[in-house]
Amino acid sequence: MSSWIKSHQYARVDQAIDNGESVQHRESRLREYWQKVRVHLFYAILLVLVAGLSRHTAPSKATPDYYGVEPVKSEMRLSTISRTFELDLNYAMPPSAQVDEAWASLLPKEGGFFQHSKLAPQKSCIAVFHQLHCLDMIRQALYEARPDIMEQVNNGSHPADHKADHNTGHDTSPDHNHVKDMYHIGHCLDLVRQSILCRPDLTVEVGDPAVGGVTGFGTEHQCVNWQELMDWMKDHE
Numbered sequence: 001m002s003s004w005i006k007s008h009q010y011a012r013v014d015q016a017i018d019n020g021e022s023v024q025h026r027e028s029r030l031r032e033y034w035q036k037v038r039v040h041l042f043y044a045i046l047l048v049l050v051a052g053l054s055r056h057t058a059p060s061k062a063t064p065d066y067y068g069v070e071p072v073k074s075e076m077r078l079s080t081i082s083r084t085f086e087l088d089l090n091y092a093m094p095p096s097a098q099v100d101e102a103w104a105s106l107l108p109k110e111g112g113f114f115q116h117s118k119l120a121p122q123k124s125c126i127a128v129f130h131q132l133h134c135l136d137m138i139r140q141a142l143y144e145a146r147p148d149i150m151e152q153v154n155n156g157s158h159p160a161d162h163k164a165d166h167n168t169g170h171d172t173s174p175d176h177n178h179v180k181d182m183y184h185i186g187h188c189l190d191l192v193r194q195s196i197l198c199r200p201d202l203t204v205e206v207g208d209p210a211v212g213g214v215t216g217f218g219t220e221h222q223c224v225n226w227q228e229l230m231d232w233m234k235d236h237e
Contacts (some may be wrong), residue, residue, distance in 0.1 A: 004092055011074050059194075064077075065078070066079065071085065071118060071119065072119060074117055075116070075118060078202075083194075084123070085195075087186075087187060087190055089186075091186075091190045092184060092186030092190040093153070094149055094150055094153050094182065094186070094189055095140065095150075104136075106129075106136075107132060107133065108129065110225050112130060112133070113207065113213075114126070119204055120204050122207060124204050124205060124206045124207050125205045125207065125214045126203070126205070127201040127202065127203040127204070127221070128197075128200035130205060130216050131196055135189070135192060135193060135196065138189075142185065146181075153182070202217060203220075203221045203222075
């Protein structure tokens with residue numbers, strides 16, 4: 001009996017010791033685990049701080065903001081530049097071999113017609129070139145309808161010789177009936193030309209086999225709301 005009791009009591013003490021060691025081992029592993037978590041968390045926070053500082057100090061490598069709307073924007077990848085409009089007599093003067101050649105050079109070899117696997121599977125035209133063509137047609141027709149302007153050129157009149165008062169908008173040249181017309185016609189044509197080149201309409205006009213080209217009508221464009229602009233002007237005039 002006594003031996004059984006001693007043996008039993010000894011077994012219980014041994015088990016208690018084992019349990020104590022097991023608890024200590026678990027506590028040790030737990031402390032080690034949390035120590036690793038703290039180290040990893042510290043490095044994670046450090047990386048976030050370094051990345052944030054680098055973003056504010058390193059040169060920007062953002063994707064360029066190309067001109068236009070999708071999908072033309074991504075396919076053409078046209079950058080924008082700053083330009084100051086100045087009167088260019090190569091376009092403002094009445095028709096001549098030099099002036100006509102300058103206007104013709106505004107159009108690509110095929111007049112703006114092209115084909116592209118994504119943008120225009122069939123023969124199409126980019127709207128800006130169609131618009132430049134129309135402006136050139138107006139230019140030629142206008143001068144044909146005003147032979148008196150050509151007479152002014154033959155008599156030696158020159159748009160650059162006549163200045164406008166920037167405060168009143170009136171021509172300060174002595175002849176207010178004829179030379180003024182020639183100056184303003186050239187001025188207006190060249191201003192519109194430069195405006196079209198500055199913010200070109202890249203809408204794709206699909207070719208119409210029935211007319212052998214494009215008419216420009218029936219094609220959807222992305223436009224500024226003109227009425228909103230007029231309303232804004234009304235409020236600030």
